[in-house]
Amino acid sequence: MKRRLSIDRIWPAGRVASIFTERVVPTRLAKIGEALRRRRALEILGSAAAAPVLLPAGVDELMALGHRVRRGLIPGERRDLQALSPEQARTVTALAEVIVPETDTPGATAAGVVDFVDVILAEWAEDDERTRFLAGIGDVDERARTLEGATFEECSPEGQISLVAGLDEEVDALRREGADAPEHFFHDVKRYTLAGFFTSEVGMRSLGYRVVPGGFEACVLLDEYGAGTGR
Amino acid sequence: MSGPRRRRPSRTAPHVRRQEVYDAIVVGSGMTGGWAAKELTEAGMRTLVLEAGPMVIPDRDYVEHVAPYRMPYRGWNDRKALEAEQPVQRECYACDEMGRKFFVNDIENPYSTGDGKPFKWIRGRQVGGKSIMWARQSYRLSDVDFEANAREGVGVDWPIRYADIEPWYDYVSSFAGISGRREGLAQLPDGPFLPPMDLTCIEEVFRQGIERHYGDTRLLTIGRSAVLTRDHNGRRACHYCGPCHRGCITRSYFSSLNATLPAAEATGLMTLRPDSVVHSVIWDSSKGRVTGVRVIDAGTHEPLEFYGRIVFLGASALESARLLLHSTSPDFPDGLANSSGVLGKYLMDHTMGVGAMATFPGWEAYTFTGQRPNGIYIPRFRNVTEPSSDFLRGYGYQGWSARPGWSRGVDEPGFGVAFKDRLSGQGPWSMEIEGFGECLPRETNFIELDPDLTDAWGIPALKIHCEWSDNERHMMEDAADQAAEMLEAAGGRDVRRKMALVDPGLTIHEMGTARMGRDSKTSVLNGFNQSWDVPNLFVIDGAAMPSSACQNPSLTYMALTARACAYAVEASKRGEL
Numbered sequence: 001m002k003r004r005l006s007i008d009r010i011w012p013a014g015r016v017a018s019i020f021t022e023r024v025v026p027t028r029l030a031k032i033g034e035a036l037r038r039r040r041a042l043e044i045l046g047s048a049a050a051a052p053v054l055l056p057a058g059v060d061e062l063m064a065l066g067h068r069v070r071r072g073l074i075p076g077e078r079r080d081l082q083a084l085s086p087e088q089a090r091t092v093t094a095l096a097e098v099i100v101p102e103t104d105t106p107g108a109t110a111a112g113v114v115d116f117v118d119v120i121l122a123e124w125a126e127d128d129e130r131t132r133f134l135a136g137i138g139d140v141d142e143r144a145r146t147l148e149g150a151t152f153e154e155c156s157p158e159g160q161i162s163l164v165a166g167l168d169e170e171v172d173a174l175r176r177e178g179a180d181a182p183e184h185f186f187h188d189v190k191r192y193t194l195a196g197f198f199t200s201e202v203g204m205r206s207l208g209y210r211v212v213p214g215g216f217e218a219c220v221l222l223d224e225y226g227a228g229t230g231r
Numbered sequence: 232m233s234g235p236r237r238r239r240p241s242r243t244a245p246h247v248r249r250q251e252v253y254d255a256i257v258v259g260s261g262m263t264g265g266w267a268a269k270e271l272t273e274a275g276m277r278t279l280v281l282e283a284g285p286m287v288i289p290d291r292d293y294v295e296h297v298a299p300y301r302m303p304y305r306g307w308n309d310r311k312a313l314e315a316e317q318p319v320q321r322e323c324y325a326c327d328e329m330g331r332k333f334f335v336n337d338i339e340n341p342y343s344t345g346d347g348k349p350f351k352w353i354r355g356r357q358v359g360g361k362s363i364m365w366a367r368q369s370y371r372l373s374d375v376d377f378e379a380n381a382r383e384g385v386g387v388d389w390p391i392r393y394a395d396i397e398p399w400y401d402y403v404s405s406f407a408g409i410s411g412r413r414e415g416l417a418q419l420p421d422g423p424f425l426p427p428m429d430l431t432c433i434e435e436v437f438r439q440g441i442e443r444h445y446g447d448t449r450l451l452t453i454g455r456s457a458v459l460t461r462d463h464n465g466r467r468a469c470h471y472c473g474p475c476h477r478g479c480i481t482r483s484y485f486s487s488l489n490a491t492l493p494a495a496e497a498t499g500l501m502t503l504r505p506d507s508v509v510h511s512v513i514w515d516s517s518k519g520r521v522t523g524v525r526v527i528d529a530g531t532h533e534p535l536e537f538y539g540r541i542v543f544l545g546a547s548a549l550e551s552a553r554l555l556l557h558s559t560s561p562d563f564p565d566g567l568a569n570s571s572g573v574l575g576k577y578l579m580d581h582t583m584g585v586g587a588m589a590t591f592p593g594w595e596a597y598t599f600t601g602q603r604p605n606g607i608y609i610p611r612f613r614n615v616t617e618p619s620s621d622f623l624r625g626y627g628y629q630g631w632s633a634r635p636g637w638s639r640g641v642d643e644p645g646f647g648v649a650f651k652d653r654l655s656g657q658g659p660w661s662m663e664i665e666g667f668g669e670c671l672p673r674e675t676n677f678i679e680l681d682p683d684l685t686d687a688w689g690i691p692a693l694k695i696h697c698e699w700s701d702n703e704r705h706m707m708e709d710a711a712d713q714a715a716e717m718l719e720a721a722g723g724r725d726v727r728r729k730m731a732l733v734d735p736g737l738t739i740h741e742m743g744t745a746r747m748g749r750d751s752k753t754s755v756l757n758g759f760n761q762s763w764d765v766p767n768l769f770v771i772d773g774a775a776m777p778s779s780a781c782q783n784p785s786l787t788y789m790a791l792t793a794r795a796c797a798y799a800v801e802a803s804k805r806g807e808l
Binding site for chain 2: 098100101107116119161171172175187194198199200201206211212214215216
């Protein structure tokens with residue numbers, strides 16, 4: 001990790017023609033300090049400990065990789081909710097946390113699942129999927145009021161678990177009747193929650209995900225590597 | 232320098248201005264265009280490479296290292312955009328949230344199909360073409376394949392045999408870097424392989440099971456992949472990040488953009504012009520030669536002409552044939568170089584989507600780390616080591632093992648701490664294999680220009696007529712049966728046949744629309760990819776194939792292209808072109 005970054009080393013010398021790199025390498029990399037570059041690269045790779053061992057050629061490639069990945073592809077800013085009302089968002093957040101609770105690793109709330117659900121509902125889901133989802137969220141609060149006289153978010157932990165168990169059983173009943181993708185809003189709640197959590201940065205890190213695994217070990221003891229396989 | 236600055240000649244001047252004449256023009260910058268650019272420039276020829284799509288600069292445009300959590304839809308894709316802009320392209324797995332920019336816009340690039348004959352035409356229009364998104368599997372054809380048409384009286388005989396192409400397979404493999412294991416099979420010749428990637432625990436179990444049960448008539452080997460397992464020719468070894476189809480900043484897999492085009496550029500003799508939609512090839516009746524191409528600038532729609540002494544078409548099997556069909560003249564009313572009448576006919580693809588899967592208990596304590604950009608391969612045995620009475624030719628299997636992750640939880644009951652913990656671990660080992668089957672050449676599978684449809688540049692669109700025949704269907708029935716039998720024999724549980732034969736086109740091995748042959752009356756090209764009718768016109772992509780074999784074809788296209796270029800360079804020196 002002590003080698004200095006050399007731009008030449010990012011591209012094998014003499015093999016890469018000008019048309020493929022012009023406007024890119026000299027201007028960008030030269031402006032960024034070594035420390036900043038290193039920090040960014042390590043950030044991309046998940047953790048400092050994960051980075052250096054397995055990579056085939058060391059820090060220079062890391063810098064190139066991190067440099068490129070970070071080039072403003074995806075904005076990280078929070079956006080205002082578009083599909084969910086504040087009340088609905090609170091219900092979704094509470095439902096998601098029951099499905100994927102905080103343990104020794106963060107849970108759905110810390111992973112920002114509700115923001116992902118909102119994007120999916122606003123920009124991805126079909127109209128009827130969104131309608132069914134939102135109606136279902138309202139139904140959950142109705143059930144909560146019947147059970148404990150409060151919204152789902154305000155219910156006791158036991159009350160929340162009891163309500164979610166009922167919903168999960170309704171979906172499973174449809175499954176037992178042969179539905180591959182049960183048409184039940186809670187099936188979507190669970191699907192969006194699992195995806196929202198396990199594809200979030202904290203969720204993927206909890207699985208040991210690394211953007212650049214650096215090597216391929218074909219058959220290793222699971223215990224020695226943890227659950228995460230970089231997939 | 233003193234005096235007034237001299238006006239530099241413009242590379243993009245319209246046809247009314249005087250133009251320089253290139254030694255060669257290459258249409259297309261993908262798998263074969265890149266090879267032509269490299270071979271021709273390295274032989275000293277000033278070469279113009281025309282690409283219909285935009286420039287791709289790896290350091291700017293590759294997106295393989297974007298983590299799912301940096302994608303707006305976390306890998307679930309921009310569903311609305313795909314529906315609106317890429318309803319066909321989205322059927323390819325590689326047309327995903329990050330990779331879709333490497334696939335064409337279906338609205339700008341329409342085509343039609345014959346009634347009841349769906350065809351999925353998957354295209355990449357950019358510098359690098361589909362070589363950016365290809366699946367990198369690299370296999371050789373053998374004389375089992377080159378002799379098949381003649382032996383069975385199907386189509387036309389290949390004008391070459393394995394001995395003709397073997398040195399060219401060696402040549403392109405050495406440059407590209409193919410990892411794999413030598414197996415000594417007659418039907419799947421070895422090459423100068425880089426070290427093979429390893430089999431996972433379950434793939435090794437499966438390999439041994441097949442060996443036990445079938446002796447030496449069938450075997451499982453690691454896929455032969457154009458991915459570097461060690462540094463090679465100035466390119467880095469693979470770092471196993473996974474999504475190769477979005478690019479590779481370490482240039483560890485072969486593509487024109489990663490390897491051949493930089494080599495061509497290094498000669499100083501290549502002029503690469505992106506955003507150049509070739510409209511037609513210019514035929515000079517008095518010379519009996521083509522003299523260049525007409526181009527429409529993709530951005531400005533300005534009509535341009537470029538001139539060259541030799542023209543190589545490597546625009547893809549369907550695009551090159553479309554271009555020739557559209558290049559009509561009194562001498563060639565049915566399309567340039569089409570005195571035989573077979574241009575556009577005998578379209579083939581490989582069958583895909585049929586096989587079997589199983590789980591393998593007993594190895595739960597083991598896993599793998601990293602994402603191997605490669606699977607396993609079971610070479611063809613039908614009508615090689617084991618006969619079939621139901622069909623001609625055969626199929627090879629591609630496959631992979633996996634341990635499912637969290638997504639299995641979507642279809643299972645449960646929630647809470649225990650559920651989270653379980654999904655954070657890995658599901659049972661599974662193994663899946665899928666048959667890739669040979670498609671016979673048939674005159675009834677053909678393309679024509681649609682009289683009522685044009686693309687965004689006003690060029691007539693294709694109407695594609697293609698469907699599988701009973702030979703392919705019978706073959707795939709057998710592929711499913713044999714897949715299930717092998718998994719069962721190796722100890723697989725819960726074995727399920729998979730019968731999801733894809734529409735033609737979706738395997739993206741379309742080929743055959745300007746076939747080579749031994750007779751100018753029944754083929755478009757001779758054995759050097761050279762037009763029988765037009766000596767200075769070559770078609771170097773999959774259009775040249777008189778049969779499809781069952782192997783992934785790109786390596787063969789590369790070898791044929793390098794061979795054709797060497798021939799053209801020599802013929803040019805002799806003044807024959």
